[in-house]
Amino acid sequence: MKKYIIPLILILTACGDFGNTNVDPNNPTSVPVSGFLTNAIHFMPAYESGVTGLYYSQYWSATRYTEDSRYSTTQFDFTAIYSGPLNDLQKVIDMNSDPETMEMASESGSNANQIAVARILKAYFFLHATDRWGDIPYTEALMALENLTPSYDKQSAIYAALFDELDNAVEEFDAGAAPKGDILYNGDLDMWKKFANSLRLKMALRISDVDPAAAKAEFESAVADGVLATNDDNAIYHYLGNGVFDNPRYNDFLTRTDNAVSKTIVDKLLALGDPRVTAYADPIAASAGDVYAGMPYGLGNAEAGGYGFDEVSLPHSVYVKAKDSSVPLLTYAQVLFGLAEGASYGWNAGGTAESFYNAAIKASMEQWNVFDQDEYDSYIQQAEVDFDEAKAIQLIGEQKWLALYMQGYEGWAEWRRLGYPELLPAPAAANNSGQIPKRQAYPASESQNNQANYEAAVARQGADNLDTRVWWDVE
Template identity: 45%
Template sequence: MNFKHKFLSISLFTGLGLMAGCSDFGDMNVNPNAATTPVTSALLTAAMTGIPPTTPTGALLEGIAGRLTALAVEPRLFVQYWSESQYPENSQYATTFADWNRYYAVTLQDLQTIIDYNTNADTKTYVAQFGSNNNQLAVARILKAYLFSVVTDRWGDVPYVNALKQTTAVPYDPQQAIYADLFKELREASAQFDNGRAFQGDILFNGNQARWKKFANSLRMILAMRLTKVDPATARTEFLAAYNDAAGYISTNADNATIQFTDVNQFRNPDNALFDGRSDYGVSDVLVNKLKALSDPRLPAYAAPTDNGDYLGLPYGLTRELLIAYTNDNEFSLPSAKVLAKTQPGYIITAAQMLLAKAEAAARGWISADARTAYNDAIRASWEQWGVFDATKYAAYIASPAVLPTTGDILAKIGDQRWLALYPNGQEAWSEWRRTGFPDLKPTPYAVNESKQIPRRYAYPNSEPTLNAAAYTEAVGRLQNGDKTNARVWWDKP
């Protein structure tokens, strides 16, 4: 895929949209040779990667593995993967609200445009040159479900059914209803693929329908697990439907859902851009100490050694004054060269993640598989994913008391290993921590938020009380603690 040409096309579409708004000038400035319908393959690639930055040190923000999704920084602080080294406000939970415009106005809008043009009788024939209408719709619906799952898991009730319709006054749908529709969308979209032309611009699976179906089933399984406390019956039903689907799910690293970044600055790993000339974050002492205690070989894959060759985590959640004093006298580990490499892929869903979901389902009695076997397979998959597998070390690791699960602690052990395996996907780790309570993370004693606890959600954008007042007020009325970060989304139960 030629990224340069793709984004040139996107820029042209934007220009066309602006010209369309200037109707008073008639045909005077209209190029008769220009396309009037978007190149949907370009929109797909843009939805996957995000819009390229305009500055040399800028990062890809949108997309399915950008800084707003799988590689979001702040959730990494919440789950204590990283610590801030200079300005610790986010580690002290100073965040009150977060904006969602880039989700709705960029990535979700790109996907909705693909859907619209493949269902409109006036345009569907034209855009079919970029892939059969059904294949385009299937891919766009699956990715739209993924993005909306991120959005609703961040805020709770959000605009959904009537979103993306060019209006600011949009009702907030209850998260329970959103989840029900996400399950439906993933089922229907997976069944919508046909034998026609593959969707061009697919840099995730290169048009491989089998892998798209595994991705859809895996996402269904993940979302089903979210409901274990609030609606265990639906959780089990939806999980089993996806788990038993003939298309399968992501169970080997060969099927991992990853965005492959490039060594070109505009399309590099967003974490590389984050450390371009700066070192505002270090790997937290919580993560480093856990890996050390387990003699876990993922430590050098996750963290860089200090100048003296040791791995030292940066204490989590210190005040600025304490940070200055600490960093003046101590070294600390940055993320590893592997994590920060320009071409390091962005992991969206991995085999290790899904094998741990399988282990949890077995531990809950939903499936007949052996929970411990699935758990061990997940650890191996994670080690292989990071290139640190060694048979002798692996045998000793899974037999060690700190790793070997018992009947009484298997869910806790699964939770701990899930936290380790998801790194550096803080968004997913934050959702799983909120759902399960594992690992047993303690808030910083220097928290500045009202609850003094790790945030459970983001407060709504501060523009909503003005631009969408009635819908905002109704949604806030459904939150037990109001529009605060200590309020819980629907599935997040004590």
């Protein structure tokens, strides 16, 4: 498996010293380190809101070519994560650590601060990957030509390593210059610390069923160190909408209408009178007023073809699929729901489960610009929303799912962990079990190019299919 892309010409020309004979002054060979950081951040929304995750969590439904929404694809390629953002971040770390390049790298910010941000982002991408595939290459990954067949680490070991990585990265920040190329937090180091601690909080909850002692300790440590505290702290990827850096959804929907908002979430929002429906979806084109109708989920191609595009709600024209529509990556609402869950377990969250739960709903509505105090007060008093300690996890799971719209893979992960809401599989499911996937299978290239390590991982983890549960997903 290739983790670095190294042009062959670089290997060949490195064998001799030809002075300046072949140096093109118009194409400098030293690349600003800030460019690697920017490029890695640019990958984040594509993974956070990937369309497969939006299908699995039933935020979107396919209107045509419905195979992927029916789980027909088993194998998913993780090599792009390694050769893309993880490779870029490793370059940031290497160039800021190597005595021969540290001075040049410091032009993009202090060495320590660049390394710290890169380590936090590496943890983010590794977490995304392990939650999709389970056991993956970690310890021996990103070693370039030194190791093209890395072994797979257990997911439990990866989680333990990522907790340490995030904790140590926060400690590495110094008083030097902030990293350049930071298009997420614009060099605000305090925000990066909150982001790292919020990732730790999310991870702690992820393992609460399989290692409750470690989960409690990591949760309480993250809270004490400081997590996202307002919507102003949200990690949001802002597309410029300038014709170059446009939200890909804009082009997707410009000439095609392959997806609509799922009936699953639209019906839930409408049943609750939830104002977020007006930010998540457009009214159906066939209506004269504000009428919303979701696309039935997981239909076969023939059945889906019976629905006209003007009969179902498409993703919102401003908040979701405009040129400059932003993508949420990690939000205050997520953190508040996490605090509510931790408090429901008796962990030290700094407040009550009910107060955090209600605040999370409010934060989500504010995030999507639909908050009205009177409507909110009525909303949280409904029987299906009003907090009840006896069914705390159900309520948190259902409301967190609603708040995670457009964070498809995160919504899927939380559904697998909490079991709420009670999603039904695609009626025309194309996979063998007919059930919603529990993980994604490894790319075919691994069984061919890294066979021994691939087979060891499968023997340890379970069948390489969509039904094998990852380590933290217990029944």
